[in-house]
Amino acid sequence: MKLNINFTTIAAVLFIVFLFCACTRNRNVILRPDPLKDMLEQAEPQEIWLLIASQNGSPEEGIPEWLSLYMDTGISGVESLSQYSDKHILIGENRGTNLIALKQWANAFSEMRDFPGLLVQRVERRLVSSASLYPDDEYGDFFVNMIRQVSDGEYPGVVKDQIFWIKQKRLPLDEEDGYDPVEIQSNFISERYKIFVLLAIDKEVLQRNIQQLMDGIITPRSTTREQNAAINRIRATFFEGF
Numbered sequence: 674m675k676l677n678i679n680f681t682t683i684a685a686v687l688f689i690v691f692l693f694c695a696c697t698r699n700r701n702v703i704l705r706p707d708p709l710k711d712m713l714e715q716a717e718p719q720e721i722w723l724l725i726a727s728q729n730g731s732p733e734e735g736i737p738e739w740l741s742l743y744m745d746t747g748i749s750g751v752e753s754l755s756q757y758s759d760k761h762i763l764i765g766e767n768r769g770t771n772l773i774a775l776k777q778w779a780n781a782f783s784e785m786r787d788f789p790g791l792l793v794q795r796v797e798r799r800l801v802s803s804a805s806l807y808p809d810d811e812y813g814d815f816f817v818n819m820i821r822q823v824s825d826g827e828y829p830g831v832v833k834d835q836i837f838w839i840k841q842k843r844l845p846l847d848e849e850d851g852y853d854p855v856e857i858q859s860n861f862i863s864e865r866y867k868i869f870v871l872l873a874i875d876k877e878v879l880q881r882n883i884q885q886l887m888d889g890i891i892t893p894r895s896t897t898r899e900q901n902a903a904i905n906r907i908r909a910t911f912f913e914g915f
Contacts (some may be wrong), residue, residue: 725864726840740837740869748795751871761879761915763791765870775838775868782870784831789824791872796823796883799915803907812907813900814892822886830878835871840864880912887911 724732735741739757742750743764751762765787767778797808797820804811812819842864887908896904 721844722841722865723844724839725842728838736839737835737837739835739871740839743869757873759876760873761876763788763795763872763874765791765872766867768865768867770865772838772840772866772868775866779836779838779868779870782833784833784872785827788828788831788872788874789826792826792828793820793824795915796820799911800907802914803910804903811900811903813896813904814894815890815896815900815904818890818892819887822890823883826882826886828874828879828882831872831874833870834873836868837871838866838868840866883911 724736726732727734727736729735739751739754742754748762748764751757751764752760765782767775769775800812800816800819801808808816
């Protein structure tokens with residue numbers, strides 16, 4: 674049986690694919706999560722790490738409340754503590770097998786140098802979470818300019834408030850149910866240290882700084898009516914859920 678191949682059609686399709694790839698490669702787009710991909714990843718076996726030691730000593734000694742909340746609920750849990758009720762909290766973390774190296778990293782962690790990088794991640798999540806399109810489509814040049822301004826900003830008053838490390842061992846991924854203590858001891862497959870650096874800054878000060886950055890952004894290209902509406906919404910509601 675002979676195949677009826679239309680080379681003109683094939684050439685046209687290849688040309689369209691080339692144009693699509695070229696345009697996509699040149700666009701500065703931050704892709705939002707793929708729901709189907711997330712569902713497939715959630716269906717896969719998850720790593721289970723067991724706390725075996727910490728800066729306090731044995732697991733029975735426990736870990737600080739702020740770290741427990743951070744590991745369970747994220748930054749919002751830490752900021753719910755009374756001691757941080759008037760603060761915004763950012764936490765840098767690192768992991769590895771060399772505790773001495775991790776401690777050196779934490780001690781060198783700089784309030785002025787490293788805080789902006791953590792803040793950029795939080796600001797970007799806030800912008801992305803409110804966007805119904807890709808962020809650069811939703812906000813136009815405002816998005817890129819906002820990220821750049823936050824990254825280059827100065828934030829006086831940041832305090833490196835806490836440093837804490839833990840040691841964990843990973844359980845085998847083929848275990849589906851509970852873990853018998855005897856089996857746990859014989860089935861560990863690796864271990865690691867994790868270290869956390871908590872940075873705190875006055876909430877009103879940081880929000881005033883970010884508001885000033887937003888107010889000072891002038892996009893180099895004209896924005897559409899829809900983009901202007903999205904920008905105005907995020908300006909008015911930025912700190913809701915921040």
